[in-house]
Amino acid sequence: MIPIRWSFDKRELDSWAGLIYVIAMLLNPRLSAIWERRSIRAYTGTPIPDEVIADLLRAAMAAPSAAAKDPWRFVVVQDRAMLRRMAEALPHGRMLAEAGAGIVVCGDLSVAHDGQLSYLLQDCAAAIENLLIVAHVLGLGACWLGVHPREARIDVLRSLLRIAPPVLPVSVVAAGYPAEQKEPRTRYDSRYVHHEQW
Amino acid sequence: MIPIRWSFDKRELDSWAGLIYVIAMLLNPRLSAIWERRSIRAYTGTPIPDEVIADLLRAAMAAPSAAAKDPWRFVVVQDRAMLRRMAEALPHGRMLAEAGAGIVVCGDLSVAHDGQLSYLLQDCAAAIENLLIVAHVLGLGACWLGVHPREARIDVLRSLLRIAPPVLPVSVVAAGYPAEQKEPRTRYDSRYVHHEQW
Numbered sequence: 001m002i003p004i005r006w007s008f009d010k011r012e013l014d015s016w017a018g019l020i021y022v023i024a025m026l027l028n029p030r031l032s033a034i035w036e037r038r039s040i041r042a043y044t045g046t047p048i049p050d051e052v053i054a055d056l057l058r059a060a061m062a063a064p065s066a067a068a069k070d071p072w073r074f075v076v077v078q079d080r081a082m083l084r085r086m087a088e089a090l091p092h093g094r095m096l097a098e099a100g101a102g103i104v105v106c107g108d109l110s111v112a113h114d115g116q117l118s119y120l121l122q123d124c125a126a127a128i129e130n131l132l133i134v135a136h137v138l139g140l141g142a143c144w145l146g147v148h149p150r151e152a153r154i155d156v157l158r159s160l161l162r163i164a165p166p167v168l169p170v171s172v173v174a175a176g177y178p179a180e181q182k183e184p185r186t187r188y189d190s191r192y193v194h195h196e197q198w
Numbered sequence: 199m200i201p202i203r204w205s206f207d208k209r210e211l212d213s214w215a216g217l218i219y220v221i222a223m224l225l226n227p228r229l230s231a232i233w234e235r236r237s238i239r240a241y242t243g244t245p246i247p248d249e250v251i252a253d254l255l256r257a258a259m260a261a262p263s264a265a266a267k268d269p270w271r272f273v274v275v276q277d278r279a280m281l282r283r284m285a286e287a288l289p290h291g292r293m294l295a296e297a298g299a300g301i302v303v304c305g306d307l308s309v310a311h312d313g314q315l316s317y318l319l320q321d322c323a324a325a326i327e328n329l330l331i332v333a334h335v336l337g338l339g340a341c342w343l344g345v346h347p348r349e350a351r352i353d354v355l356r357s358l359l360r361i362a363p364p365v366l367p368v369s370v371v372a373a374g375y376p377a378e379q380k381e382p383r384t385r386y387d388s389r390y391v392h393h394e395q396w
Contacts, residue, residue: 028335030228031332031335032228033228037260062233062235062384064327068385074390076394077394078393078394121316122319122369124323125321125322125323126323126342137228137229138229146320149317161394187268192255192272193255193271195273196276197273198273198360198361
């Protein structure tokens, strides 16, 4: 699949070498998952095999973490009744009702490097991004639902899933076999890039 | 390359279907970048072409962000003298002196969803993880150097690179052609996974 909405600099197309490079990039199967990963909110209802769930978690835990403290923790919810309760309780979380799984990504503040919330959030977010990429590669669609810093969402998950401090819910990843398709893309914006100094 | 230190559940190897699935996973070129990405701190000194730098930034900006606010900003440093100054000033940043580039990943707090630092950090971390994966795929080695929440490191980068609030330096990614090799792996730990409830 070629990401036809993928942006590139006109400058790159001014030479044959540049053009060939861009085409090689676009067709590189090891890169395409990065552009193809999109937020998917509609699912077919097909159950996700246990091996696939395990692979998502292996990918998540292959991320780097500050001082290799690996503060990430996961609650995998597949019970339909609980997914429906989470869907009702979480703003923008309606798709959880139909998802094959809701993976609640938490961080343990007592384990995070130097007990810093900042590191906990960065470590968990890196793990989540890995999880989302591999979900796509394995044929799933997934969507990152923000939880932290919304106190009401944190409290709901604590109460539904018995997540107690120092463990902090950071997000829920809804995942399932996709019932919608989106085109590959980047939101690259050259105005966000500075060279040598701001 | 097969990630020979990659962990899997014994249960999966108890059936032919499980074994075949694991082997297919290990050999999937669209997945291997996730396990192969490692923190690389030694570089050959070969310069990084501009197109490759642009691809790293395209990958970074293909990450999801809270409410699609894309608060990430980037300062690409390739000037050797500046890289040396950053290497001296940042703890654990010595490798920057030899890196092909130091990509300073920042977040603009005035752009982040609802002005929340938590979202800014999560969005930047997702972008950084994408950048690191694509760096590996494009033959580079890279290392995520933590900056936020260390005030001293933030101040150094503000002063060296003229990064002013509300833009906040979050990390520096050191990148270069690798002069060291590391084996693929995940740090998957089944004790970090809970099912249905904590």
